Amino acid sequence: MESxxxxxxxxxxxxxxxxxxxxxxxxxxxxxxxxIGPNGAGKSTLIKSLLGLIxxxxxxxxxxxxxxxxxxxxxxxxxxxxxxxxxxxxTVMDTVLIGTYPSVGLFKFPKKKEKAWALExxxxxxxxxxxxxxxxxxxxxxxxxxxxxxxxxxxxxxxLLDEPFVGIDVASEDTIIRILxxxxxxxxxxxxxxxxxxxxxxxxxxxxxxxxxxxxFGTVDEVLNREVMSKAYAYQLQFLEKTEVLA
Amino acid sequence: xxxxxxxxxxxxxQKALFTSVVVGLICGVIGSFIILxxxxxxxxxxxxxxxxxxxxxxxxxxxxxxxxxLTGVLTAVGIGYVSQNSRIKNDTAIGILFTSAFALGIIMVxxxxxxxxxxxxxxxxxxxxxSSDMWVTVGIGFVVxxxxxxxxxxxxxxxxxxxxxxxxxxxxxxxxxLLMTLLTMVTxxxxxxxxxxxxxxxxxxxxxxxxxxxxRLSIMxxxxxxxxxxxxxxxxxxxxxxxxxxxxxxxxxxTVLFFLAFLFSRKYGVVWKSIRARQKRxxxxx
Numbered sequence: 001m002e003s004x005x006x007x008x009x010x011x012x013x014x015x016x017x018x019x020x021x022x023x024x025x026x027x028x029x030x031x032x033x034x035x036i037g038p039n040g041a042g043k044s045t046l047i048k049s050l051l052g053l054i055x056x057x058x059x060x061x062x063x064x065x066x067x068x069x070x071x072x073x074x075x076x077x078x079x080x081x082x083x084x085x086x087x088x089x090x091t092v093m094d095t096v097l098i099g100t101y102p103s104v105g106l107f108k109f110p111k112k113k114e115k116a117w118a119l120e121x122x123x124x125x126x127x128x129x130x131x132x133x134x135x136x137x138x139x140x141x142x143x144x145x146x147x148x149x150x151x152x153x154x155x156x157x158x159x160l161l162d163e164p165f166v167g168i169d170v171a172s173e174d175t176i177i178r179i180l181x182x183x184x185x186x187x188x189x190x191x192x193x194x195x196x197x198x199x200x201x202x203x204x205x206x207x208x209x210x211x212x213x214x215x216x217f218g219t220v221d222e223v224l225n226r227e228v229m230s231k232a233y234a235y236q237l238q239f240l241e242k243t244e245v246l247a
Numbered sequence: 248x249x250x251x252x253x254x255x256x257x258x259x260x261q262k263a264l265f266t267s268v269v270v271g272l273i274c275g276v277i278g279s280f281i282i283l284x285x286x287x288x289x290x291x292x293x294x295x296x297x298x299x300x301x302x303x304x305x306x307x308x309x310x311x312x313x314x315x316x317l318t319g320v321l322t323a324v325g326i327g328y329v330s331q332n333s334r335i336k337n338d339t340a341i342g343i344l345f346t347s348a349f350a351l352g353i354i355m356v357x358x359x360x361x362x363x364x365x366x367x368x369x370x371x372x373x374x375x376x377x378s379s380d381m382w383v384t385v386g387i388g389f390v391v392x393x394x395x396x397x398x399x400x401x402x403x404x405x406x407x408x409x410x411x412x413x414x415x416x417x418x419x420x421x422x423x424x425l426l427m428t429l430l431t432m433v434t435x436x437x438x439x440x441x442x443x444x445x446x447x448x449x450x451x452x453x454x455x456x457x458x459x460x461x462x463r464l465s466i467m468x469x470x471x472x473x474x475x476x477x478x479x480x481x482x483x484x485x486x487x488x489x490x491x492x493x494x495x496x497x498x499x500x501x502t503v504l505f506f507l508a509f510l511f512s513r514k515y516g517v518v519w520k521s522i523r524a525r526q527k528r529x530x531x532x533x
Binding site for chain 1: 403466
């Protein structure tokens, strides 16, 4: 099997403070991987460094066997929702249209073809009736679906999502999961930073557990057991047992 | 009427009108990005920071445009450097660097020239616009419009969602400095119309007015340019008819337009919002 993501001995730090420590792993085509770990474990940082948004101190990242910069068009990223100016004068439709920018290219504008495609992506997330709304007028769950639609509009081979389910309604979460599974069925690769362990086994085939170091990367069963989890969640373990996340 | 006849009659008035309309237009266009990026203070900073450049240009006998762009962009870079490399917050860095550039400029101008020139640079003197100034303004206007059109997607994306811009491989920094360069050019073009002190009003007031009226960036830019031009024409009319300071009059007109939008914008105006709120309460109490 071909590796979509290949990471070797990756080290990333913020101003000398190391957050990702000697991480190596491979993600295969068509997998749906959840990245889990406690707060401050470097999950988001790992994703950002795959995208080259944060410089790495050491190590190697290959995506589709190449440098990230050479394959950007194939990678869609849905960052944490909070980073945006919600009063920006942009409609839902124009937000989704941004996903077509990389293929449209410099000095050109999205035409009918791109607009039709963006509308179709909006339809997939069930928000075509909201196309002319200003982005801040939507609920949190709807906004997240819009950003997923933007990612779809990019026609990506690899999707990276950072905590997509935080602060959104159940229906939106279901829609997003359904679409991700469809994409996986079409051999797209999906990596999700995720913190809600209770649903991890239902959503993902594979889990990557980290707490600065990579603790375990394997199937859900291999990761979600007491022995492995205790290495990352020393203090929270009792709580996790009570809530019956762990078998 | 008298104003129209005077325009037909006096060439200086034609130049004044034409120059201020172009300035109104490009201030609105660039101002739209300035307010959306939360950089109003930066607009004020750059406009003040061109002063030492203007003074230097006089001293060396070169076109004041060159010196102004140089010190404007240098100050922008300096502000970025100080705020990124210390615990000093951005607005403080802006405050320190632009006032120092401005102070330096005042010293240089008073050393080199009489205080009358300083007065004109600070407050503008649109009726004294020469043909060469007019063409510089038109040239700047052309560059600004073409650049904004060419990089519209990139400007939109880096203003709205810099994270995604970076994920697409766009250099947010480059776009920022491109915008700072355009901002400096616009400021220079505005010097004679409204002067350094009031440039920021032309940048942010028409853009803010437009922002209250639409949810689309492209329309906002057109509206902002339109309000800028309208303010210039009406302002110049009052300035000519009642013999008022032209720059200040233009700014006051722009502000009046802003408050009209603030009160009566269909979606974001205070009046309509309270009417809608009241209707809702009445509806529910039935």
